[in-house]
Amino acid sequence: MADTVGFGLLGPLSVRVNGEPVPIPRGKQRILLAALLLRPGRTVPADQLADMMWREGPPPSATITLQNYVKRLRQALGAVARDRVVTQPGGYLIRVKPGELDLTAMEQALAAARRAARDDAWPRAADEAAAALALWRGEPLCDVDLPLLAAPEVSRVAELRLQAGELRAEADLQLTRHAEVVTDLEQLIADAPLREHLHALLMLALYRCRRRAEALEAYGRARDMLVEDLGSEPGPELQDLHRQILRDDPALLPPPASAPAATTENPAVPRQLPAAVSCFTGRDAELAALSSLLDALPGTAAPALVISAIGGTAGVGKTALALHWAHHVAGEFPDGQLYVNLRGYDPREPVAAADALAGFLRDLGVPGTEIPDSAEERAGLYRGKLAGRRVLVVLDNARDGEQIRPLLPGDPGCLAVVTSRDSLAGLVATDGAIRLDLDVLPLADAIELLRSLIGPRADSD
DSSP: OOEEEEOOSSOOOOOEEEEEOOOOOOHHHHHHHHHHHTTSSSSSEEHHHHHHHHHOOOOTTTTHHHHHHHHHHHHHHHEEEGEEEEETEEEEEEEEOOBBHHHHHHHHHHHHHHHHHTTTOHHHHHHHHHHHHOOOSSSTTTSSSSGGGHHHHHHHHHHHHHHHHHHHHHHHTTTTOHHHHHHHHHHHHHHHOOOOOHHHHHHHHHHHOOOHHHHHHHHHHHHHHHHHHHHHOOOOHHHHHHHHHTTTTGGGGGOOOOOOOOSSSSSSOOOOOOOOOHHHHHHHHHHHHHHHGGGGBTTTTSSSSEEEEEEOTTTTTTTHHHHHHHHHHHGOOOEEEEEOOOOTTTOOOOHHHHHHHHHHHTTTTOGGGGGGSHHHHHHHHHHHHHHHOEEEEEEEEEOOOHHHHHGGOTTTTOOOEEEESSOOOOHHHHHOOOEEEEOOOOOHHHHHHHHHHTTTTHHHO
16 A cells, blocks of 8 residues: 655644654754745745745855755655655755645635535535635644744635635525524634624624624624724625615525535536637647547447547647637537646646546535545546536546546546547557547648737738
């Protein structure tokens, strides 16, 4: 079984290997690790690290001393995780795989909650926001003596918690859980007393609990705070809500009972395709070849699962072709379109199949709390959600067949389009993939693309 590593920023700094805590000595090694984890996968210049570690100013020997602290940090991380701290030109970075850093997991859950809220899928929004909040263990990095230089990063992390709490409260109000949310909102206001929207949510929750007088008192407290601390009256949101409460506006009553969460009778319909390239040119033969795959969907004697593995080297337009065609045929897949950039050849870590599956399941209406832990169980649930449906799945920038296979739909009505620099010969041989190899654009198409990008100047020069 592969070793597991976990890094924690949402509370005291923590490192776990195979579930066991790894002690990191206090002082500069903890500052170094925290500074790297706040920018996972990105090079932090050595001079910035030195400024963080010596707030009184780096000593003349800072470069050598920093190297020694990096060496000690690697030793503290142990044999499994020491190679995560990588020396780069001019600085250092820490490699973090998908699912290993609590901050990244929290950001992903919060993003899923926002998407659900935009779709008025309030039960899912509440679940995802709750999953984000559940990752918090206390004040971020409360045991690390970070200097003011890191304050913006720590403040950003704290802001994410407020956003998750705010979104969870909005979802609960939409789901008529106004009584349960009052205490949570009071705590959020204690943490961020000048955040007007939190005061508005509390007023609305109290009013819906038939606590009209307390809702008006909450407005008075908010107004006093804003006038005293900022020297200004409440903004339009609070003032308008105050007037609505005074006249018992029917618009403040709870919404009608929310529609049930997505089920097999009423499944979520994901629309995840990024925008197509506006200046797409040429590739008529390739587009025709891709469209011919639709003939192999149910109703013919073709295989039940059709995969187009678009190969070729970097920069020949694999993604542009796939997205252009996907938008063109999206109407053939009324049950939705899924998309993920697998980052197979990105400087950052490729997206693990388990993490891509978690994203797909959220988009298919599965609450975050119901997503299984193992990749195998996620793949099984994913294929179950696609059963009997027509969904287009675009797997962009794949590295190899092992990264792709768990993401392939098992239903004959679904189609997967894979882009990769690799030929993916294994998919062709064992999974029935149809490969379309791209070369550079023909000269005439390249000139036309240049004209579309540059405009009239291309003909006048």
